[in-house]
Amino acid sequence: MSDHPEHPADPAVPAGPAEPVLPADPDALRPESRLVHPTPVDPGGRPMGIPLHQSHLFAFESSEALTAAFAGPDGAFFYNRFGNPTVRSLEDAVAELEGGAAALATASGMGAINTVLLALLRSGDHVIAQRSLYGGTFAMLADLAERWGVELTHVGGDDPDEVAAALRPNTRLLHLETVSNPTTRVTDLPALIAVAKRAGVLSVVDNTFATPLLCRPIEHGADVVVHSATKYLGGHSDVLAGIAVFADAELHRTVWHYATELGASADPFAAWLTLRGLQTLALRVRRHCDTALDLATRLSAHPAVTAVHYPGLPFHPDHELARRLLPAGHGGVLAFDLAGGREAARAFTGAVRLASLAPSLGGVHTLVLHPASTSHRQLSDEELAAAGIGPGTVRVSVGIEHPEDLWADLEQALAKP
Numbered sequence: 001m002s003d004h005p006e007h008p009a010d011p012a013v014p015a016g017p018a019e020p021v022l023p024a025d026p027d028a029l030r031p032e033s034r035l036v037h038p039t040p041v042d043p044g045g046r047p048m049g050i051p052l053h054q055s056h057l058f059a060f061e062s063s064e065a066l067t068a069a070f071a072g073p074d075g076a077f078f079y080n081r082f083g084n085p086t087v088r089s090l091e092d093a094v095a096e097l098e099g100g101a102a103a104l105a106t107a108s109g110m111g112a113i114n115t116v117l118l119a120l121l122r123s124g125d126h127v128i129a130q131r132s133l134y135g136g137t138f139a140m141l142a143d144l145a146e147r148w149g150v151e152l153t154h155v156g157g158d159d160p161d162e163v164a165a166a167l168r169p170n171t172r173l174l175h176l177e178t179v180s181n182p183t184t185r186v187t188d189l190p191a192l193i194a195v196a197k198r199a200g201v202l203s204v205v206d207n208t209f210a211t212p213l214l215c216r217p218i219e220h221g222a223d224v225v226v227h228s229a230t231k232y233l234g235g236h237s238d239v240l241a242g243i244a245v246f247a248d249a250e251l252h253r254t255v256w257h258y259a260t261e262l263g264a265s266a267d268p269f270a271a272w273l274t275l276r277g278l279q280t281l282a283l284r285v286r287r288h289c290d291t292a293l294d295l296a297t298r299l300s301a302h303p304a305v306t307a308v309h310y311p312g313l314p315f316h317p318d319h320e321l322a323r324r325l326l327p328a329g330h331g332g333v334l335a336f337d338l339a340g341g342r343e344a345a346r347a348f349t350g351a352v353r354l355a356s357l358a359p360s361l362g363g364v365h366t367l368v369l370h371p372a373s374t375s376h377r378q379l380s381d382e383e384l385a386a387a388g389i390g391p392g393t394v395r396v397s398v399g400i401e402h403p404e405d406l407w408a409d410l411e412q413a414l415a416k417p
Contacts, residue, residue: 049276050086050089050272050275051085051086052086052268052269052272053077053084053085053086053268054086054268054269056079056080056084056268057078057079057080058076058077058078058079060076060078066078069082070082072253072256072257073102073104073252073253073256080265080267080268081260081263081265082260082265084265084266084268084271086268086271086272086275087105087265087266087268087271089271089275090103090105090229090241090243090266090271090272090274090275090278091103091104091105091243093275093278094212094227094229094233094243094245094278095245095246097212097213097216097278098207098212098216098217098218098225098245099212099216099218099219100218100225100245100246100247101246101247101248101249101252102245102246102249102252103243103244103245103246103252104243104244104246104252104255104256104259105229105241105242105243105265105266105271105274106241106242106243106244106259106264106265106266107240107241107242107264107265107266107267107270108228108230108240108241108242108264109208109226109227109228109229109230109231109241109242110136110137110140110228110242111242111264112226112227112228112242112243112244112264113136113137113140113206113226113242114140114262114264115244115255115258115259115262115264116204116224116226116244116255117140117141117144117173117175117204118258118262119254119255119258119259119262120172120173120202120254120255121144121148121150121172121173122150123148123149123150124149124150124151124170125150125151125170125171125172125173126150126151126152126153126168126170126171126172127141127144127150127151127152127153127171127172127173127174127175128153128154128155128163128166128167128171128173128174128175128196128201129141129152129153129154129155129174129175129176130154130155130156130157130175130176130177130180130187131154131155131156131383131386131387132156132157132177132180132181132183132185132387132388132389133175133177133180133181133206133387134177134181134206134375135181135371135375135376135377135378135379136375136378137175137206138376138378138379138383139378141175142378151168151170153166154386157176157177157180157185157186157187157188157192158185158187158188158318158321159188160188160191160192160194160195163192163195163196164195167195167199167201171199171201172201172202173201173202173203173204174192174193174195174196174201174202174203174204175204175206176189176192176193176203176204176205176206177205177206177207177208177209178205178206178207178209178210178215178217178325178326179209179210179311179326179330179331179333180209180387181208181209181333181375181395182309182333182335182369182371182375182376182389182393182395183309183335183387183388183389183393184209184309184310184311184316184330184331184333184334184335185309185311185317185318185388186311186318186321186322186325186326187205188321188325189205189215189217189220189221189222189325190220190221190325193205193217193220193221193222194221197221202223202224202251203217203221203222203223203224204222204223204224204225204226205217205222205224205225205226206225206226206227207225207226207227208226208227208228208231208232208362209331209333209361210326210331211227211232211233211281211285213281213282213285213328213329214285214289214326214328214329214330214331215325215326218245218247220325222247223246223247223248223251224244224245224246224247224251224255225244225245226242226243226244226245227242227243227244227245228241228242228362229241229242229243229274230242230360230362231360231361231362231363232281232284232285232288232332232362233274233277233278233281233362234273234274234277234362234363235277235280235281235284235362235363235364236273236277236363236364237360237363237364237365238273239270239273239274239277240270241266241267241270241271241273241274242264242266243266284364284400285329285332286329287400288329288331288332288362288398288399288400289312289328289329289330289331289332290329290403291332291398291399291400291401291403291406292310292312292330292331292332292333292334292396292398293310293312293313293330294403294407295334295396295398295403295406295407295410296308296310296312296313296334296336297313298407298410298411299334299336299410300313300315302411302414304338304339304340304344304414305336305337305338305339305414306337306338306339306392307336307337308334308335308336308337309334309335309336309337309388310330310334310335311326311330311331312329312330332361332362332397332398332399333361333395333396333397333398334395334396334398335371335393335394335395335396336393336394336396337390337392337393337394338392338393338394339392340392341390341391341392342370342372342373342391342392344392345370345372345391345392345393345394346370347416347417348368348394348413348414348416349368349369349370349394349413350416351412351413351416352368352409352410352413353409353412353413354366354401354405354406354408354409355367355368355396355399355406355409355410355413356368357369359374359375360397361395361397362397363397363399364399364400365399365401366396366397366398366399366401366406366409367396367397367399368394368395368396368397369394369395369396369397370393370394370395371389371393371394371395372384372389372390372391372393375395376389396410
């Protein structure tokens with residue numbers, strides 16, 4: 001009787017020690033090994049969708065080949081923290097859209113922003129940044145100033161002389177947003193970046209609100225463009241991802257080496273979802289822009305609204321600049337101020353029915369938000385005022401629903417006491 005009755009003797013298996021069998025010869029493998037080493041299928045034809053390479057690990061035939069893979073971002077894939085074929089497909093696609101040399105995908109938009117900031121800055125460096133920034137970016141810069149000794153100066157987004165006056169010998173970086181969050185101020189990228197470039201200062205532009213279809217900051221001299229790919233690039237509220245695009249391959253390589261140690265790498269499935277979203281980006285952006293302009297125009301005539309912030313409106317302070325910088329459309333985000341202040345904003349955001357009270361933006365659903373208590377809660381009252389955010393400011397990320405249905409929803413919510 002066998003000493004192991006749960007594994008009866010197999011007459012086809014020799015009793016003595018077996019010779020090792022390589023996975024390259026699957027027909028000779030025992031069941032336990034076959035389970036671990038299935039044979040990949042050759043699809044024969046070209047897949048119409050980008051394949052999802054979820055495996056985080058890639059094997060090599062020689063130690064020399066594996067060693068070479070560690071050298072840099074252009075080497076073979078070996079471990080997902082350093083690169084993945086699906087993630088690379090996303091990076092290449094967005095780099096091409098932005099007109100950049102290379103891109104780096106990350107686990108979130110803040111992952112992209114923080115990776116760039118931490119890779120390029122050190123204690124004693126000076127940063128010039130807009131006053132009106134996404135709250136997370138504003139808070140990160142403040143933390144770098146407080147804890148790491150990075151000097152920080154805030155400026156507006158329309159005066160190159162103000163940027164020139166803020167320059168110091170240790171100025172390392174200029175941080176801008178193409179369209180500011182949430183007040184939709186449009187930054188004079190060509191003028192401000194030109195000042196930085198003459199001084200040898202790197203320019204980083206958050207292009208999330210505009211997308212590469214409305215503006216390509218690298219064409220205006222930007223060194224790095226960052227996106228929260230969670231927003232318009234993904235577009236369906238089902239993915240968390242970020243991406244940084246670099247005008248220069250060497251700068252990309254510098255940040256890539258830091259990023260691999262930081263561990264902010266994008267997940268392959270998130271990259272795959274974002275690639276799927278890119279396929280309809282042009283269609284969605286057109287609808288976002290058209291509906292946002294329609295709603296902004298109607299809101300500007302409503303008695304409960306004291307101001308509407310949307311660069312497509314002729315009375316917006318940056319309208320002429322927006323026509324030049326964003327000729328294909330002015331984006332899918334608008335903001336407006338309610339006469340009743342914070343309480344009116346609370347009542348409005350709680351009364352919408354088709355739109356949803358939720359953070360984020362850029363998806364197919366229309367979302368409303370009260371920035372002062374949510375996305376920009378890190379700012380003091382003085383900082384909120386300097387950024388143009390009032391107690392009654394409401395941000396609307398316009399989705400792709402029918403504009404008449406959306407207006408009916410906003411109108412009934414505005415009527416609530």
